Amino acid sequence: MRRKCRIWWPKPLSSTLPSTYNLLFGWFVSCSSDSVDIVVAFASNHESSSNLQSSFQEILHSINGNMHVSLQGKSKFSLLGQYRPCLSNGQVFYNGAEEDDVRKSCAHSIDDVSECCGCLKLDGLLDQCRQTSIENDYWIELAYDSLHLNAWGICWIPKLHHIHWNREILSQFDDHVIFYETPTFGGHHFSLRFWNSSEHEKPSLKKPQWVDELQQKQPLNDLDTVILAINSATAAKKFFERHDGLKRSSANIPIIWMFCTFTWHILAVSIASLSTIFYIFLQFFHYILNFGSQAWVYSASAKAFSNTWINIRIRCCQILYWPIFLQDNDLRSQSSVECAEKVALHKHSMWSSLVVDILLGDLIGLALLFHTESVCLWISNFACNFTNELLRSGCVWLMGVPAGFKLNIELAGVLGMISLNTIQIWSTLWIFVGSLFIYLIKVLATLAILFGLTISAALVIDMIAIATLHVSTLHWLISILYSQQLHTLAALWRLFRGRKWNPLRQRLDSFDYNVKQHVVGSLLFTPLLLLLPTTSVFYIFFTIMKTVISLSCMFIEVIISVIHATPYIKIVLRLIKPRRFPLGIWFESIACHNSSSDSSCSAHIDKNSLPFEEAPQREDINRMISILHSNYLSIGQMVLPHYRKAFSGVSRSYFATSVFGLLSGNKVASTLGATLPSTMPWLYVPYKEYWCLCRNSILGCMVDCNYYRCRDS
Template sequence: MASEFTARTAFYQGILRETNVNMPQFLQENSTLSILGQHAVDLHSTGLLLSSGTTEDQRNSSTCGNACLLNNRGTFRQDYGRWTCGCHKLDGSLEQCTQASTGNCNWILLACYSHEQFGEEIYWIPKLHHIHWNGQVVFQSDIHVIFYETPSYGGHHFSLHLWDSSERVKAPLKKPKWVDELHQKQPLVDLDKVILAINSAAAAKIFFERHVAPGRSFAQFSILCMFITFMWQVIAISTASLSTLFYVILQLLHSLLSYGSQSWIYVTSAKIFGSTWIITRIRCCQILYWPIFLQETGLRSLSCVEYAEKAALHKHSIWSSIALDVLLGNFIGLALLYNAESACMWIMKFANDITNKLLRLGCVWLMGVPAGFKLNTELAGVLGMISLNAIQIWSTLWGFVGFLSIYIIKGLAISGILFGMTIPAALIIDILLLSTLHVSSLHWLLSLIYSTQIQALAALWRLFRGRKWNPLRQRLDSYDYTVKQHVVGSLLFPLLLLLLPTTSVFYIFFSIVNTTISLICILIEVIISVIYATPSIKIFLWLVRQRRFPSGIWFEIVSCQSNLIDSSSENLQRNQSGEKSSILVSLLHSNFLSVGELVLPHYVNIFSGVSGSFVVKSIRGVLTGKRVTYRLGTALPSRLPWMFIPYREYWYRCYYSILGCSRT
């Protein structure tokens, strides 16, 4: 029996070496599976106790780990006072270690004599029988038994990392000394390594059972399985064919645009429709690259459940983003398409009200006595006539293209149905900026006059103070002006100062209108970024199975009892302090992310490229006469290089990507 057990142990050790190779690299360098001892359900059946220990030098002095059992048969005697338990007969490596001069080899024997029920689960509680520690039989040990559900892909896993690790509470000015000493101490257990080993337990079990029990046959399929396989084939063929059709169309359009990229029409349209061009390029790259992202990432990610989950979320991110965008585009596009005439009439009425009741009446009001302010009549008349003429010219030009508004609305609806909501949203930004070009032009002209007037007044004020601005050193230096310069400054300063209220009133009016247009464009830009940043696949999986998003661990202590084997061994169960050895049993649980904690980091990342002083700079720009920006600079998906592969190869990539999803 002993020789048979020793041979089987050697066989298991060979399997363990091969299993360790398939584990993550970090786990291979710090922790490997090894035979730790024996486990006995009763006195007539035993098995091997496997553990994910530490490195090779530390494994000889380690007696704890993540254990699993390999059923086998064996016997041992209960002579606790001497080394006659028979453990050295069941494993050749242990016998060799006991004969060595160092004797630095450990062996654990656990025995299960009772079972307890925690909830709906029934667990056998192992009790420590004895430990061979450096050649000595030791009974005085406290053990902690932790039960946990084996992580599985698509089920759950464990994670120590929270969704937001930043400190929300302001730290005190001076930390106590014991806090620094606590941070300097090394933890007794590397929890990151332990959690990684637990998440890799399922993969280790798969690799192990491939050698131990490979005899299962799946040659016979039911009719349901054959039907599901046939449906996956149909879905893969249809999706690959449709994607290849889009691929051909996109390649033809790209070739056509590349051929005319140097023409003035291409350059002008790229400047006018800049937002639409950027979003269209992103959407085209997503359509081209979705089968590349959906391809299998290899067996290395499957060695750890946590790695497999992250790889799956990454490879499903593109098509889920496209699906969400197209779903919103169809919802809004169909509604807009069925109500195109009503929407066209409402837009035309709204545009006429803005032009007549806001812009024209506003300019006329500013040419009089606005809010009781006495303005310069001549300057107000000139600025008002320029504004009214620009508004009239632009309204006349848009009147000729008014009949195209119904086709523009239908084009927006169709583009939303085919390509998603983001492309028509970007097109709305460009159309809005194009239709309000007269407002931005008038605002630019008035901001130029206003800023020049402010700069001239500042320079004249420095002249009276005997100061001059040094642009090289960015400071004010003393300067002796001539009498003629003082005379000219005295004549110009009151003139510019008295004309400033008139210029300021017109500038403030058009700044309010232009800022409103900018805010609308920024709002649409944020909506586009939110659509791209929304993790739709994560939200769907969270609704289906929240356990796939762990956030920290906690232990539920269910039992704490004396670890006595029988009354005859009570004297051996006492340690030097006279206390009895005990056993602590706990269940390992996970905390889970809420939907807000899951989505909020993605939305926060939208504004990662936005400067914190954006509002301050905008306000300062309005006060000093600088132009207001129409873009906030929110984060968008990275622009991928254009793909050029044969049509046949692209079809096969799409086909095998869909079939790969059926096997996961």
């Protein structure tokens, strides 16, 4: 079987014609005995690399140790081989040579591979490293084809001259050169999987046996490791340049650099000071709550304002922990661009949600402050209309002949009078609250401005629940009466059928009732059945009122969950740089050459009518040249997993249970049960240390944080 070799080549190496021979660094990825993937990370000039001979092995070991753990387990960063402008009997042709002479020499050298290895001897430890690579794994020798693919930004294409494959020199193989753009943080990277696959992954159904057998077969390539290596190419190059002494210098723009640094310091000090003020206020507020946590007032307020307390706890944790989340402590994740992007987005997601929440709260809060009187007047009119036009008028209507139904006058009168008295008592109590209502609106607006929209919205839910407590109480009392009446009628109906419910086995069993039991059952069944329409009418009326109130609270709860769950930073970055959110890869074939004993064919793709000159090919080699591309996530594909996670508790069974509870008179949940961000333990840190923590977190987010770190004096 023919050996297959795929060379993953970075585009920048082919953007300009090389003048000297260079060393190639990267990874050999092999999952079968007849195929290998060569991921080229970067190339280094031989003269500059010779200066590192004394510590060359240590440098490679250090770079490999800084790579991702998954990549270390699959492949090792090493010296891959070397490439030169052209190979011909050990001579090197530079850009000064004629192109025709270079091509002829290249063709001649390729035909003479079986006679001579042709590998250029290196110096010192570099040659020892080459010999070790040849004896243990692989070693490649590359030349280049001067193919002008300007439409793709490619000036030359690497040609695998020969390869040392497990102590064998091979010249007969199928090679596939795949060009890729080097992934950079903040620019682009490659990914084979969905970004949030772990968050919405569901257990799959039982797989057929042939699927398991197919998965047990040895794959032809390890594409996951290859993509991980490609995403780690930039980090490997930076680590090598750091050892090679090629550090970035800001000497060309000292004034701009100093101005940016000074501005960033001012921003860091300002945000740290503002956060410290909030931190002092929260610590004082938390101390007061802990001092009075044993009082009954604290327990009652915690139950009455449960939604507000939960959202306040979430907001306090976000304010306290944002500098900790903003710090970049996971240095290993920087080796892979994909991991670094995910860590950065997770790191910035909390403060972006906090900022958007506060901005929305500022808009709503300022609007409430400027229109406090008109808002109070509108709410008072709405409350009066709701109480008089709906509740009182509805109860009076039910005490008569509603919709032409003839009800039991005595029972309807008793239920109506109880409802009217309850409504009147609650309305009288709220007269005293009406004078303080304008201050409640101001408090609501202040909370929205300082802590965000979600806290004020949660307070609105609790205020609605308190203001409609009389409706909830009446609905609860009538639902008890309605459900007990239904259960009694069901039990009596089973008595007439000679059946009895077995609670242990959860089934109906046969049972012999005596005459007295049948007589008593008949005397109870008739009046309960005749009184059921009257109870049902009142139950339906108050159920409609309660459902409308619950739906209003659920709507506000959905708004709170959407504000928490929306990935604002991802949406903004997706609109600016969609390449930061890849979804799968695809290959664009730009040239191919297929040779066999029976037939021989050559093909190429001419893009935009640009000339493409076919390089000389060997008759026993199949070559293919492709470019690696990525698909990108849409905004819907990026946002839906977050919403799906937030509303994971809402399912069809939830709605089915709610409908059954409404029909049977059982208790129905008044909240949607959406998932909110998790709360964290309270943070106790000295004020000065917290200020330094906030400042250092902001300074650590500078654009060139790898070369500049703020240190405390």
